[in-house]
Amino acid sequence: MIIILIGYMASGKTSIGKKLAKKLNYNFLDLDDFIEEKENLSVSEIFKSKGEIYFRKQEAFYLKALLQSEDNTILSVGGGTPCYSGNMEVILNAEHAKSIYLKATLPTLANKLLLKKAKRPLIAHIETIEEMTEFIGKHLFERSQYYSQAEIKVSIDNKTKDEVVEDIVLQLF
Numbered sequence: 001m002i003i004i005l006i007g008y009m010a011s012g013k014t015s016i017g018k019k020l021a022k023k024l025n026y027n028f029l030d031l032d033d034f035i036e037e038k039e040n041l042s043v044s045e046i047f048k049s050k051g052e053i054y055f056r057k058q059e060a061f062y063l064k065a066l067l068q069s070e071d072n073t074i075l076s077v078g079g080g081t082p083c084y085s086g087n088m089e090v091i092l093n094a095e096h097a098k099s100i101y102l103k104a105t106l107p108t109l110a111n112k113l114l115l116k117k118a119k120r121p122l123i124a125h126i127e128t129i130e131e132m133t134e135f136i137g138k139h140l141f142e143r144s145q146y147y148s149q150a151e152i153k154v155s156i157d158n159k160t161k162d163e164v165v166e167d168i169v170l171q172l173f
């Protein structure tokens, strides 16, 4: 089975995916890490030197490649992955796959992202909590229609990473 973690930036897809994989004894794949390896550049460098459209093309291409995995796998994608190139449909139609939305409220995301923005080119320039809240609010409004199609939804507000992992396991099995 392949379990795909989706959700907004800093919702915990990468870090919770790693913990969940350990707990279930599954392989772990992170789409951003995979793209960085293939391109030999960080996500920020790809955005800067080749542009976001190039990144989105690579993202859609490698998503399809990684979904072919036949091993038990946790796949953490990027925050934008489900929202471009028909990727959410690809995720929902993948065989032996289950999608999980790590869902957070706007204040949780804005506070987290103010601290964790450096490696995230879409928000790295935002300085204040007010600006961050406004940006994420609009962005989430556009993106929620994709995220909410996930088969399983897990709220992450006020939970530790281990608590989120527990909740995911309870909903999965």
Ligand SMILES: Nc1ncnc2c1ncn2[C@@H]1O[C@H](COP(=O)(O)OP(=O)(O)O)[C@@H](O)[C@H]1O
Pocket (backbone or CB within 6 Å): 007, 008, 009, 010, 011, 012, 013, 014, 015, 016, 076, 112, 116, 156, 159, 160, 161, 164
């Ligand atoms: N539930 C949580 N409680 C505390 N810190 C968290 C939680 N989930 C994620 N983090 C931290 O927030 C940051 C962003 O998480 P990350 O896994 O990179 O998110 P994503 O891949 O969704 O962008 C990391 O430093 C991570 O350790």
Ligand SMILES: O=C(O)C1=C[C@@H](OP(=O)(O)O)[C@@H](O)[C@H](O)C1
Pocket (backbone or CB within 6 Å): 007, 008, 009, 010, 013, 014, 032, 043, 077, 078, 079, 080, 081, 119, 120, 121, 122
């Ligand atoms: O939301 C987005 O569009 C993006 C999210 C990032 O992944 P994380 O959600 O893991 O930060 C990364 O793919 C890129 O910076 C774009």
Ligand SMILES: [Mg+2]
Pocket (backbone or CB within 6 Å): 013, 014, 015, 032, 076, 077, 078
């Ligand atoms: Mg990530």
